[in-house]
Amino acid sequence: MNKPNDLVSSIDPDDIDCNDSPNEHFNTVLNARLSRRSLLRGGMASAATAIFGAVGLSACSSDDPAPVTPTPTPTPPPVPAEKLLAFTAVPKSLADMVSVPAGYTASVIYALGDPLNGTTPAYKNDGTDNNFDTRAGDHHDGMEFYGLSATGSATTTSSDRGLLAVNHEATTDSKLSSFFLHANGGVTTLPRPASEVDKEVAIHGVSVVEVKKTGAAWAYVKESSFNHRITPLTDIELSGPARGNALLKTKYSPTATKTRGTLNNCGTGKSPWGSFLTGEENWSGYFVRGAADDAARAGDKSIASLKRYGRNQGATSRHGWESAGTDDKYARWDISKKGASTDGSDDYRNEMNGMGYIVEMDPYDKSKSAKKRTALGRYAHESAAFGNPVVGQQLAVYMGDDSRNEYIYKFVSSAVWAAADATATDRMATGDKYLDSGKLYVAKINADGTGQWIELAMSNAAIAAYSAYKFADQADIAVNARLAADAVGATKMDRPEWCSVNPANGEIYYSLTNNSNRAVDPTSSQLAPDSANPRAYTDMKGSSAQSGNPNGHILRMKEGAGASAATSFTWDVYLFGAEAGAAGGFVNLSNLTADQDFSSPDGLAFSPYTGICWIQTDDGAYTDVTNCMMLAAVPGTVGDGAKVTLNHPKAAGGTLAVDTYVGKKPTADTLKRFLVGPAGSEITGICETPDGKSMFINIQHPGENTAQANLADPSKYTSQWPSNAGYGPGKRPRSATIVITKNDGGRIGT
Secondary structure, eight states: OOOOTTSOOSSOTTOOOOOOOOOOBTHHHHTTTOOSOOOOOOOOOOOOOOOOOOOOOOOOBTTBOSOOOOOOOOOOOOOOOOOTTOSOOOOOOOSSSOBOOTTEEEEEEEETTOBSSSSSOOOOOSSOOOOGGGBOOSSEEEEEEEEEOTTSOEESSOSSEEEEEEEEOOOOOBTTBOGGGSTTOOOOSSSOOHHHHHHHHHTSEEEEEEEEEETTEEEEOTTOTTOEEEOTTSEEEEESTTTTOGGGOOSSOTTSSEEEOOOSEEEEEEOTTSOEEEEEOSOGGGOBOOTTHHHHTTTOTHHHHHHHTTOOTTOOOSSOGGGSOSSHHHHTTBOSOOSSOSSSTTSSTTGGGGOSSEEEEOTTOTTSOOEEEGGGOOSSEEEEEEOOOOTTSEEEEEEEEOSEEEOEEEEEEEEEOOGGGGGOSOHHHHHHHHHSSEEEEEEEEOTTSEEEEEEOSTTSHHHHTOSSSOOOSHHHHHHTHHHHHHHTTOOBEEOEEEEEEOTTTOOEEEEEOOBSSBOSSOOTTOBOOOSSSOOOEEEEETTEEEEEBSSOEEEEEEEOTTGGGOSEEEEEEEEEOBOTTSOTTTTSTTOOOTTTOBOOEEEEEEOTTTOOEEEEEOOSSSTTTOOOEEEEEOOOOTTSSEEEEEEEEOTTSSEEEEEEEEOOOOOTTTEEEEEEOOTTOEEEEEEEOTTSOEEEEEEEOTTTTOOGGGTTOGGGOSOOTTGGGTOSSSSSOOOEEEEEEETTSOOTTO
16 A cells, blocks of 8 residues: 555565564465465355244224124245345456446545535645645545434444544655645655645545435535544554653653654554544655664664664655655654754654554544554554454454564453443543553464464563564563564564454454565575465566565464463465466465456455455556456355465475465355456445445545656546546546445345
8 A cells, every 4th residue: 555665566565575584474384375366265155134924913993893803914925035245246347437236336425635624625636725634635545434323422323324434544656746636746856845745744644524324325524523634743642551661752742652643544443442443554664764874873772673664774755755844843754863862852763663553543522632552563554453342351453564574463452341331432541441451462373274372572581582672671562563573483474454353253364465575486585485375476467477476365363262362373364366367276276266356455344234254455466457346255264175285386396385274265155346446546445334235435546557747638647536437626536435335225245
């Protein structure tokens, strides 16, 4: 999703690699099962049934006291059982439009620049618009729905009025500037004008916007009192073990109790008590670091931390925001040591330590400060998926670190779940209870289909004795979770993106999007395939070769004894991304057909209402054949497939044998394509109304591969969506939220 300008992959600009630890990569285990673009594998289908029985009636006449034998009411035929995935699969497409199945309607309701109050002018979409702190931001990403009653109070049952909390991840870039935002494309050299930088900063963060259904049509409510934005300039409180720690002291917050804003917001989570969680993903590329900063830091251990998080000395920034002036709001983007203090309270050397967390906020109450939950660790966060809550048991939060060769994490609360907290009115205080104290774990995955959750704590001897970085306390571990995971030998994965928990059985699913740094004959900078990341192969995109694991896969895990607090698990690969026409072997391991094939799974969410698993793609490997898409799946369970050995041919002869565990292959009834997006877009973000009849989806960065030189000629835009769908002025493409409904009024996906 995010694309730091100094770390770009030919397959995916988010394919970042800062992990040079010697830890085993999960692709060593999975490579025996993956080879080109294997896709989703399905499981057992489930269907909800509703049967209405006959009701007997009796009647009497006031004119005739004699009893009357009622005429039996005919028993109506049983209502057909609701069948999941009953729609006709949507074909692959390169059209600049949103395609959904026959019988469904998709409508745009909230796009980049839409005003959030009655005083902000209507969006012109010509690059002259300002006031983005009171408009919809850009790159709509993860999203959650929060019901509103007729009186405006929080409710979990409303299906015609609610709030959407929407992440705004990034901008559509060319060189330095976000060119569609600026009238003439913006300045692409340094220094950047403050007026352009102010726009670009403000389009990041989060929107909370009211949406309402009138008749059959949804629209956002422009003048709702609930509408508000959180941007990279909004005060946010630090909570958990790192609050007040010297690692977070800055000129802005010498006490290390707050930071400024949230950045590169990607996946989301919805807590059992009704708050909104947002993950800060690839944020390091926004910061610049001087060429002589190592010497300025005089060998301080912070150098190891900065390198591990992608900021070597001399690193340039993605947008050059630091160059816009001397004001403090620009200076913060330069993390070089410039002050004389020993703790960083007189400069911004520690500013980046304030990014990379799960941020919690109350969507209903904009007066409540958002909080960065440091106990959950600092890395390139995607979504935060809660395990199924059970009264009297601890809560688990599952998370992934979206960069090449990074790790899978779990946080387990100290507090046990109390049913009364589901309806707590002080949602942020409830978050304090469950998210500020607990244990942080990282996954180590074994080649035999098992794995362990390893606690990241000072009591772990491997952390206490780690020579590459001297940890001081739990706050240090939280801030430098990647280094702590290195120390304990966690398994390197193929870019862990979104995760989701199956509400039917509590199993955890992770999207592993892709990894260009995987090879059968690895160099010093590459990894061999392993059991959990088993594929390494060459995929052709036209005449271009894409090597590694270009198509990605979906891993799933089942907790062992102890439920959410378990320290062991079993795993398999649910689906392998692949083209349907790819050879079997170790590429199309899931036997995907033309109605199912996909590449680079990213967004992933189970419907709490139908149980359908929705899979969204953020792809660059298969886009010569189809735009990005969303699929619907009815999965089975961990272990419902078989062990497979992949024999990878080596350059010098012989093979590299990798054992992996592949889930049951999908059928036409358990996996099919539901949606294909406009040209150049990523499909991301998903939530539903409680009745399951309205689904909200985000279309991110349509037309992002447009050349900045073509800004003046709309005919050369690679996308003109959503204006070509009848939404809004101008022809510049815009990220937007759509709503999908079924024409017969039924539930989505049936």
